[in-house]
C-alpha cells in the first residue's frame with residue numbers, strides 16, 4: 001500500500017505543477033475532463049466494481065450534487081466551495097436511504113439492483129423537474145463567482161477536478177488494502193458465504209454505496225459551476241452510468257487504479273472524436289469497445305497486464321518463518337497422540353437448540369429439533385440423505401433464518417441475529433460443496449475469516465495467521481493459487497483452513513470427507529483429531545462411517561427433520577430403528593463400528 005500511495009503522491013506533485021508549464025487553457029480543459037471522469041468512474045467502482053453491485057444510478061447521485069450546488073450557490077448565494085460538502089451529503093443521504101431499503105431485500109442483487117438504481121435516476125429527475133428545484137427551464141450559475149484557486153478560471157477548475165480525482169483515488173486505494181476492501185471483494189464473489197464468515201455485508205454495502213454517492217455528488221457540484229447551466233435532460237440520462245461502467249470495466253474493476261486507466265483512455269478517445277467533429281462515431285466506438293472488453297478482456301486493461309506481467313510470489317519464500325511448519329511437534333498445536341478425554345454428560349453445553357423448525361416452501365427440513373453440543377466434544381450428526389443435517393448447520397451458522405425455535409451459544413441467544421455476528425461469537429463452518437471466493441487467492445481466502453471471525457484481526461496479522469492454517473492443512477505451497485487451480489481434496493482442505501482461521505469455539509464440518517480417497521480421508525481424520533486436541537468443539541456431519549466411529553464422542557441421528565436417536569456411537573449404531581432408517585439393512589449396524597479405525601483412537 002505504501003508504494004501505491006507514494007506513486008499517487010508523486011503523480012499528484014507532478015500534476016499540481018502542470019498549470020505552471022504554460023499549457024494553453026484548452027489542454028487544461030481536456031485534463032479537467034480526464035480528472036472528472038477518473039473521479040466519477042472510481043467513485044462508481046467503490047461499490048459496483050469492488051462488491052459487484054452494478055449501479056446504473058450514478059447519474060442520479062452526480063445530478064443531486066449538481067443541483068445542490070446550483071441551487072445553493074445561485075439561489076441562496078452560498079459560496080461555491082461551501083456547497084460542495086452539502087452536495088456530497090445530499091448524494092450520500094440519498095444513496096444511503098436507497099441502500100438501506102434495497103440491500104435489506106436479499107433478492108435485490110445483480111440485474112435487479114441495476115434496474116432499481118436506474119429507476120431511482122428517473123424518480124429523482126421527475127422530482128427535480130416538477131418542483132422549484134428546477135421547475136423546467138434549468139438552473140443558471142453564470143452569476144456564481146469562481147473561487148480564486150488558480151490564476152485563471154481554467155486553472156481553478158483544473159485544480160478542483162484534480163483534487164476530486166485524487167481524493168477519490170486515494171479513498172479507493174485505502175479501501176482496496178483495508179479489511180473493508182477485502183470484505184467488499186468477498187461480497188462480490190459470494191455474499192452469503194462472506195456474511196457467514198463474519199463480513200457485515202449489509203453495513204459494508206451501505207457504507208460503500210453512500211461513499212460512492214458522496215464522491216459523485218462532489219464531482220457533480222464542481223461540474224455544475226464548470227458548465228454553469230444545469231438541466232435535467234442533460235444529467236439524468238443512462239449515458240453517464242454507461243460511460244463510467246465502460247471506463248471501469250475497460251481499466252479493470254478489481255483494482256483501485258483500473259477506473260483511472262479506463263477513464264483516461266476513453267476520455268482521450270472521445271475527445272479526439274469530438275474534436276474531429278465525429279461525436280457520433282465516438283459513441284459508436286465506445287459501444288464497440290464495451291463489447292470487445294466484455295468478450296475479450298474480462299479483467300480489464302490493468303487486470304490483464306497484472307495477470308500477464310506480474311509474477312506470482314514464490315510461496316516458499318513468502319511464507320513467514322514462524323509458521324506451524326517451523327513450530328511442528330509441540331508448537332501452536334498439540335499432537336493428536338492420546339487425544340483428550342471425551343467430555344462427560346455433565347460438561348458445559350456450548351450450543352443449545354430448542355424446538356428448531358426450518359421449512360422450505362412447505363418442505364419441513366427440520367421439525368421441532370432439540371440438540372445440545374457440549375464443550376470439547378466431537379458430536380456426529382448422522383442421517384439419511386435429506387434428513388436435515390446440512391439444514392441444521394445452515395440455521396446454526398445463520399446462513400438460513402429459522403422458521404421457529406431458539407438457539408443459544410455459550411448461553412447467549414444467536415437465533416435471529418445476523419450471520420456475521422454468529423461468526424463473531426465463535427462459530428464457523430465448512431460447506432459440503434466447497435464455496436471458496438473465486439477471485440481471491442488461497443491465502444486471501446483463509447485470511448478473510450481471520451479478519452472477520454472471532455478475533456477480528458487487522459489484515460497483516462490475519463495474513464500471518466492464515467499462513468499457519470495453510471501449513472496446518474498442507475496448502476502453504478498453493479498460497480498464491482486461485483481456488484480454480486486446486487483439486488477437490490485441496491478445495492476441501494481450503495474449507496477447513498478457512499473455518500479454522502476464524503478461531504472458532506465450535507467448528508461445524510459438513511461432509512468434509514465426501515469425494516476423498518481413503519488415504520485423503522486418513523489425512524483429514526488426523527487433521528480433525530488435531531483440531532479437537534487444541535480444544536475446538538466439533539459438530540461432524542458425515543457419511544463415512546469408519547471416520548464417524550473413530551472420531552465421535554456422541555452421535556445424534558436425524559430422520560426426516562427430527563431427532564431419531566442420540567447417545568454413544570456404538571450404542572446408537574446398534575439400535576434397530578437407526579439401522580433400519582440410516583443403514584437400510586440390519587447387518588450393517590454391526591459392520592460400521594467394527595471397521596478398523598484409521599490409525600486413531602476411537603472415543604466410543
Ligand SMILES: Nc1ncnc2c1ncn2[C@@H]1O[C@H](COP(=O)(O)OP(=O)(O)OP(=O)(O)O)[C@@H](O)[C@H]1O
Nearest residue numbers: 360363364365383384385386387388389390391392
Ligand atoms: N435451499 C433449499 N431450498 C429448498 N429445499 C431445501 C433447501 N435446502 C434443503 N432443502 C430440503 O430440505 C431437506 C433437508 O435437506 P438437507 O440438505 O438438510 O439434508 P441432508 O441431511 O444434509 O442431506 P445430505 O446428506 O444429502 O446432504 C431436503 O428435503 C432438501 O431438499
